[in-house]
Amino acid sequence: MSVATPGKVAYVNARIIDPATGFDGPGELLTIGEEIADVGRKLFEGRAPTDVQVIDCGGQILAPGLVDMRVQLREPGEEHKESLKSGCEAAVAGGVTTMVGLPNTNPIIDDEATVEYVARRARKQALTKVYVYGAATKGLQGKELAEMGLLAEAGALGFTDATKAIADAQVLRRALAYAATFNFLVIQHPEEPSLANGVMNTGEISTRMGLSGIPREAEIIMLERDLRLVAMTGARYHAAHISTAESVEIIARAKARGLNVTCDTAPFYFALNEMAVGDYRTFAKLSPPLRTEEDREAIVEGLRSGIIDCIASDHAPHDQDSKRLPFAQAAFGGSGLETLLAVSIGLHHSADMQLIDVLRRLTIEPATLLGLDAGRLAKGKKADLVIFDADRGWKVVADEFRSKSKNSPFDGQPVQGKVLRTVIDGRSVFNAQ
Amino acid sequence: MRDPVFPHRHLLGIEGLTPIEINHLLDCSERYIALNRGEHKTTEALKGRTVINLFFENSTRTRTSFELAGLRLGAHVINMQVETSSVTKGETLIDTAVTLNAMHPDVLAVRHSDSGAVKLLADKVNCGVVNGGDGSHEHPTQALLDALTIRRRKGKLNGLVVAICGDVLHSRVARSNFYLLLTMGARVRIIAPRTLIPSGIDRLGVEVFTDMSKGLKDADIVMMLRVQHERMKGSFIPSVREYFRFFGLDRAKLSQAKPDALIMHPGPMNRGTEIDSDVADDFERSAIREQVELGVAVRMAVLEILSQNNALHAQTGGAT
Numbered sequence: 001m002s003v004a005t006p007g008k009v010a011y012v013n014a015r016i017i018d019p020a021t022g023f024d025g026p027g028e029l030l031t032i033g034e035e036i037a038d039v040g041r042k043l044f045e046g047r048a049p050t051d052v053q054v055i056d057c058g059g060q061i062l063a064p065g066l067v068d069m070r071v072q073l074r075e076p077g078e079e080h081k082e083s084l085k086s087g088c089e090a091a092v093a094g095g096v097t098t099m100v101g102l103p104n105t106n107p108i109i110d111d112e113a114t115v116e117y118v119a120r121r122a123r124k125q126a127l128t129k130v131y132v133y134g135a136a137t138k139g140l141q142g143k144e145l146a147e148m149g150l151l152a153e154a155g156a157l158g159f160t161d162a163t164k165a166i167a168d169a170q171v172l173r174r175a176l177a178y179a180a181t182f183n184f185l186v187i188q189h190p191e192e193p194s195l196a197n198g199v200m201n202t203g204e205i206s207t208r209m210g211l212s213g214i215p216r217e218a219e220i221i222m223l224e225r226d227l228r229l230v231a232m233t234g235a236r237y238h239a240a241h242i243s244t245a246e247s248v249e250i251i252a253r254a255k256a257r258g259l260n261v262t263c264d265t266a267p268f269y270f271a272l273n274e275m276a277v278g279d280y281r282t283f284a285k286l287s288p289p290l291r292t293e294e295d296r297e298a299i300v301e302g303l304r305s306g307i308i309d310c311i312a313s314d315h316a317p318h319d320q321d322s323k324r325l326p327f328a329q330a331a332f333g334g335s336g337l338e339t340l341l342a343v344s345i346g347l348h349h350s351a352d353m354q355l356i357d358v359l360r361r362l363t364i365e366p367a368t369l370l371g372l373d374a375g376r377l378a379k380g381k382k383a384d385l386v387i388f389d390a391d392r393g394w395k396v397v398a399d400e401f402r403s404k405s406k407n408s409p410f411d412g413q414p415v416q417g418k419v420l421r422t423v424i425d426g427r428s429v430f431n432a433q
Numbered sequence: 434m435r436d437p438v439f440p441h442r443h444l445l446g447i448e449g450l451t452p453i454e455i456n457h458l459l460d461c462s463e464r465y466i467a468l469n470r471g472e473h474k475t476t477e478a479l480k481g482r483t484v485i486n487l488f489f490e491n492s493t494r495t496r497t498s499f500e501l502a503g504l505r506l507g508a509h510v511i512n513m514q515v516e517t518s519s520v521t522k523g524e525t526l527i528d529t530a531v532t533l534n535a536m537h538p539d540v541l542a543v544r545h546s547d548s549g550a551v552k553l554l555a556d557k558v559n560c561g562v563v564n565g566g567d568g569s570h571e572h573p574t575q576a577l578l579d580a581l582t583i584r585r586r587k588g589k590l591n592g593l594v595v596a597i598c599g600d601v602l603h604s605r606v607a608r609s610n611f612y613l614l615l616t617m618g619a620r621v622r623i624i625a626p627r628t629l630i631p632s633g634i635d636r637l638g639v640e641v642f643t644d645m646s647k648g649l650k651d652a653d654i655v656m657m658l659r660v661q662h663e664r665m666k667g668s669f670i671p672s673v674r675e676y677f678r679f680f681g682l683d684r685a686k687l688s689q690a691k692p693d694a695l696i697m698h699p700g701p702m703n704r705g706t707e708i709d710s711d712v713a714d715d716f717e718r719s720a721i722r723e724q725v726e727l728g729v730a731v732r733m734a735v736l737e738i739l740s741q742n743n744a745l746h747a748q749t750g751g752a753t
Contacts, residue, residue, distance in 0.1 A: 147671040181643040
């Protein structure tokens, strides 16, 4: 084996997929130091230069590392559920090279110091790049505007009250108007709180199980209302984790009207339906709740058509104690980083979506939306890459997660699509072997 | 005899005034500047007349300015500070008007926290009424004194670029200034966060900016508006420090404006909130003290003209 100059790596024998350019085909990629130096069909005329470390991708897919636009990292405040270290380790195992944390930490991210604290702590891990959203309202209380301008200067990528809806219409109106001043993105958890006192989707199943329901209308009503305020203020609005068929229609209409609106969904909502709650499985207690099969199908269709712009893991780590409770008392949310890619690739295998389109919603779309210089394979860009086998099957074993949180609704399920290697700034930070 | 150029009984707002009327008011004001600066500051123009300052809202500077204006014209000036209770507001206002009217004043200078209240009162009295500021509607003497300040410093109003920055949503000063400046051919820009920009404002003919550096670019006049502290605790603005960072006038932002740009503020200033002391006290560029000075001259001219215009009316008791 030749002596490799550190920092020069050639990825050969790959199927390169870059949604940003639409390229999908055999190719090679060279990184020098932290950056992509070149990418193309044939860079080395059959033999790589001797001063380069060669990684044979074995015909597997080489794509931009995933950009996960919605995760909850419990540091600072609840490190026993997830720390930046465990969260970043889970992320690289999932092929995620950039992720954005919600501001519902403790302390809440509503001042610059906390934005900077998280950035500094995450840099120390030298793994997945971590950004955060700032709180839209002080203390996530839904009453007074947070210092969006100063938070953005500190690095906040957008503004949201995390897992709470900005429910008061006047407050949302002002938050949107204020954000529009600076062209900031406002991200809403679209759920009318007065309708969301239940624990699972309202319907036949909740009735049979004797569980209180959260009707689909909680999401529909909030979205409809919000979009009126978006039209009024001209703000940039993003609806997180949409879960109902009507939500897709509402977003489609808003886009057709030319509103500055985007949305995402999480794998839970296109891979599962309310039946997953089954025998009171608290791992399937999510927010918003898993919906009907018709909703799930509509979410898949929304991803296929592009009405749904992005896929985010909505990673919501919890400790065992928060989930080993009667269903009604258990915490909402599931671990999602390590199953993000595999479950999303399910859209390719079972819903006939092109792989490049699945990856688009996981890379360039969220990166562009958030103004991040990530999610593409181009000369001069940071070498944040994932190599994966789209076909290899494996079984989700939550106990083997790198995340501290084992609360996966996919636990025990077979999935197809395995992350083989994750590269951040030119360094391999995860290698499945 | 009525003033031939400005024959109105009241000055309730700038909206609707013609350039000729505005220029006339400014010309008449000009005459009193020298008088105010001299040793002997009184005339007998309004000898024997009565001016009542009727303030339903706290004010020190405007009330004092009207009071001085009346006194220097030789009129009797009475100050009435009326506390308003929200429950009885409408009733009190008309009752007060009827009561005062019976005392035969010549001019009432009225301030009220409700938009339109001064007009309501003017409809019920036989004397002249000058609006000393009504709610978020108009403050015509402020716009006139601003215009006089600008005209004296820049020699004209026409063609100037005036950037008005701050709480436009709640500002009567801003509205009166839009009307006046646009009528006189100036270009008006407003600069504010979107939460403080009233809807439909672009229909008034002003240009809207949310980025202060862009809005101040090549401006001739930088007019800062006061922002109430209670609006900066999260309802419209997240905090004072954020407001100052993005919308407070400091040297750096001011450098975008023309080198000889004039800085104005209707007062009272919140230093460190909407304006840096360094800029506010810049002797070369700040016209803030001059605005206060010219305010007295403007109010003298207005009181004199309205008093004249109502003289005949008061005698005959007829309505116009």
